[in-house]
Amino acid sequence: MKKTLLAATTALSLAALSPLAVSTAQADVKVGMITTLSGGGASLGVDVRDGFQLALKLAGDQQIELLIEDDGRKPENAIKIADKFISSDKVDVLTGIIWSNLAMAVVPKTVRGGTFYVSPNAGPSALAGKGCHQNYFNAAWQNDNLHEAMGNYANDTGYKNSFILAPNYPAGKDSLTGYKRFYKGELAGEIYTKLGQTDYAAEIAQIKNSGADSVFFFLPGGMGIAFMKQYAQSGVDIPVLGPAFSFDQGILGAVGDAALGVKNSSQWSKDLPNAANKAFVAAFQAEYGRLPSLYASQGFDTANLIISAAAKSDPSDKDAFRSALKAADFESVRGKFSFGSNNHPIQNIYVREVIKEGDVLTNKIVSTGLEDHQDAYAADCKM
Amino acid sequence: MSTLLIVEQVLNGLQLGVTLFLMAAGLTLVFGVMGLINLAHGSLYMIGAFCCAWVTVETGSFWLGLFAGMAGAALVGAILEVVVMQRLYARDHLDQVLATFALILIASEGTRWLFGDVPLFLDVPDAFSGTMELVGGLTYSKYRLLIIGVGLLVALGLYWLIAKTRLGMRIRAGESDREMIAALGVNIRLIYTIVFALGAGLAGLAGSMVGALSSVQVGMGEPVLILAFVVIVIGGIGSIKGALIGAILVGLVDTLGRVFLPTLFGLFMENSDATTIGSSLASMAIYIVMAIVLAVRPQGLFPATGSGHA
Numbered sequence: 001m002k003k004t005l006l007a008a009t010t011a012l013s014l015a016a017l018s019p020l021a022v023s024t025a026q027a028d029v030k031v032g033m034i035t036t037l038s039g040g041g042a043s044l045g046v047d048v049r050d051g052f053q054l055a056l057k058l059a060g061d062q063q064i065e066l067l068i069e070d071d072g073r074k075p076e077n078a079i080k081i082a083d084k085f086i087s088s089d090k091v092d093v094l095t096g097i098i099w100s101n102l103a104m105a106v107v108p109k110t111v112r113g114g115t116f117y118v119s120p121n122a123g124p125s126a127l128a129g130k131g132c133h134q135n136y137f138n139a140a141w142q143n144d145n146l147h148e149a150m151g152n153y154a155n156d157t158g159y160k161n162s163f164i165l166a167p168n169y170p171a172g173k174d175s176l177t178g179y180k181r182f183y184k185g186e187l188a189g190e191i192y193t194k195l196g197q198t199d200y201a202a203e204i205a206q207i208k209n210s211g212a213d214s215v216f217f218f219l220p221g222g223m224g225i226a227f228m229k230q231y232a233q234s235g236v237d238i239p240v241l242g243p244a245f246s247f248d249q250g251i252l253g254a255v256g257d258a259a260l261g262v263k264n265s266s267q268w269s270k271d272l273p274n275a276a277n278k279a280f281v282a283a284f285q286a287e288y289g290r291l292p293s294l295y296a297s298q299g300f301d302t303a304n305l306i307i308s309a310a311a312k313s314d315p316s317d318k319d320a321f322r323s324a325l326k327a328a329d330f331e332s333v334r335g336k337f338s339f340g341s342n343n344h345p346i347q348n349i350y351v352r353e354v355i356k357e358g359d360v361l362t363n364k365i366v367s368t369g370l371e372d373h374q375d376a377y378a379a380d381c382k383m
Numbered sequence: 384m385s386t387l388l389i390v391e392q393v394l395n396g397l398q399l400g401v402t403l404f405l406m407a408a409g410l411t412l413v414f415g416v417m418g419l420i421n422l423a424h425g426s427l428y429m430i431g432a433f434c435c436a437w438v439t440v441e442t443g444s445f446w447l448g449l450f451a452g453m454a455g456a457a458l459v460g461a462i463l464e465v466v467v468m469q470r471l472y473a474r475d476h477l478d479q480v481l482a483t484f485a486l487i488l489i490a491s492e493g494t495r496w497l498f499g500d501v502p503l504f505l506d507v508p509d510a511f512s513g514t515m516e517l518v519g520g521l522t523y524s525k526y527r528l529l530i531i532g533v534g535l536l537v538a539l540g541l542y543w544l545i546a547k548t549r550l551g552m553r554i555r556a557g558e559s560d561r562e563m564i565a566a567l568g569v570n571i572r573l574i575y576t577i578v579f580a581l582g583a584g585l586a587g588l589a590g591s592m593v594g595a596l597s598s599v600q601v602g603m604g605e606p607v608l609i610l611a612f613v614v615i616v617i618g619g620i621g622s623i624k625g626a627l628i629g630a631i632l633v634g635l636v637d638t639l640g641r642v643f644l645p646t647l648f649g650l651f652m653e654n655s656d657a658t659t660i661g662s663s664l665a666s667m668a669i670y671i672v673m674a675i676v677l678a679v680r681p682q683g684l685f686p687a688t689g690s691g692h693a
Contacts, residue, residue, distance in 0.1 A: 198597035201395035226597035254502035
């Protein structure tokens with residue numbers, strides 16, 4: 001009886017092994033993607049997903065098995081999906097979360113439980129400093145990074161009196177903190193607006209009367225569209241600065257010409273000259289019929305990072321897979337990319353300007369805002 | 384802080400109030416006349432904005448778009464009333480909330496399916512682009528003045544409709560006693576459909592006009608819906624006059640609170656703390672006003688005169 005059982009299990013495990021034997025030495029990696037595909041902000045999740053899937057398709061990679069679920073931007077959904085992915089689907093890597101509050105709900109528990117998490121977007125400061133973890137990798141940025149680059153740009157341009165505003169929630173506060181960390185001038189005013197606010201008449205009137213020489217704002221999604229349109233209507237002509245989130249490809253169409261000429265900071269731009277990026281932009285347009293966004297580039301890079309690690313080692317060997325991820329041995333569409341000691345990117349942050357190509361609003365790089373930039377929290381990370 | 388800035392902020396508050404009135408008028412009529420809690424009113428606002436953006440892009444005329452926004456929302460409203468709402472009048476409020484919440488989900492996903500996730504482009508018409516000078520060197524956005532004007536005209540028109548016309552008389556009668564007016568041979572069903580479509584059309588008008596200033600996207604209606612509910616609670620359910628005064632009160636409190644509370648706190652505390660506490664308090668201001676009104680006058684400021692249900 002015992003022998004039959006042994007034989008049967010051996011046969012079964014051989015059967016399970018056989019596809020691996022005939023293919024290359026690559027390992028099977030199961031990736032669970034939790035992202036926002038419905039409700040407010042769904043366009044971000046859709047772009048991350050599309051970028052990720054494009055990378056898998058281009059690599060012709062059969063070794064990555066991708067499962068996708070929609071969190072509807074709700075932390076409780078994200079937690080449920082993560083539990084299901086980890087306990088019943090037995091995924092090796094989780095990814096996909098867009099929003100910092102959702103990431104905070106899912107990531108710490110996931111990585112402590114031994115599952116890898118690779119972030120394609122959110123980079124809350126709490127996970128970069130004391131709360132860092134060896135199984136948590138961020139392939140996008142730490143939340144403060146793009147704002148820091150804008151603060152630095154304001155110094156370089158000679159702005160001395162900035163008016164700054166952001167929504168009253170953690171990422172909004174991170175953003176103004178990031179700007180102020182580098183910006184050396186005076187503040188003409190500092191406002192926290194309501195999250196989801198759509199009318200900025202009162203704030204714009206304050207800006208007009210503040211005597212500011214520049215306006216820095218972080219208002220992601222529809223808030224930024226509303227602000228820019230109303231700002232253009234108000235006749236105020238103080239130059240505007242912001243992170244890429246309010247001037248990204250998915251949003252520019254709705255803002256219209258009001259965005260023309262605005263300087264914004266990004267770790268990626270569609271006109272970056274490296275070969276990987278050129279191929280990515282062309283392939284994305286061919287596949288989906290639209291220009292890729294910042295988020296699509298992050299999804300694409302995240303997928304390629306995981307593919308590169310899977311090519312080197314089997315995820316069941318956690319240590320080997322971890323060092324394979326940490327090596328970041330892939331062609332990033334951003335050009336130079338590596339991980340710092342806290343598994344967050346060291347990368348250039350560029351300053352872009354909104355321009356018009358034919359009828360389409362898009363961005364072009366005007367300068368490098370911060371070179372090989374690392375986040376401010378890395379020193380607090382003890383791994 | 385200069386007088387000019389204060390006057391400008393009052394105008395901003397007035398403009399916000401007037402747009403809230405357009406939303407609240409339909410909500411309060413439907414609640415007052417039919418006794419129906421309609422959570423899907425915000426979806427009608429969104430449908431209006433999408434119709435407006437789509438027609439404006441297709442025809443190149445914002446004015447056609449504005450008309451389409453109003454007509455589209457009114458049409459959807461009429462269809463909803465006949466197909467869904469009529470079954471809900473006799474049910475209790477929980478059933479109404481559940482059913483109209485389902486309508487929100489259907490409208491949001493349906494709009495996403497038709498138009499996609501990317502926000503639509505809709506801009507202010509050229510004739511009303513930019514600013515104009517008012518008295519005393521005050522410059523103000525032409526388009527916002529247009530919104531204030533349209534809102535006040537609608538308020539006048541509604542007053543005339545409800546107080547001076549036969550239809551208005553029947554609506555008021557239906558508000559007081561729906562069985563009696565039906566017994567007198569008035570087609571109360573038709574009146575309900577008309578009232579609902581009228582409210583929907585006003586929501587569509589508000590969505591179209593605000594859409595040109597903010598962004599036209601799925602889910603744009605729900606934040607406005609919450610404010611509109613605050614307005615009708617303050618103003619008194621079923622009362623157009625209450626909706627107008629409540630809306631302007633909410634608009635002014637919200638705008639002026641946002642501007643002056645952080646400054647006020649800045650007088651006696653650290654600047655960054657003042658900004659944080661001031662803005663947090665500002666976002667609570669209208670709810671505090673609502674709580675005070677409810678404590679002092681639980682019927683709202685101008686309760687509808689009809690003593691019927693609702």
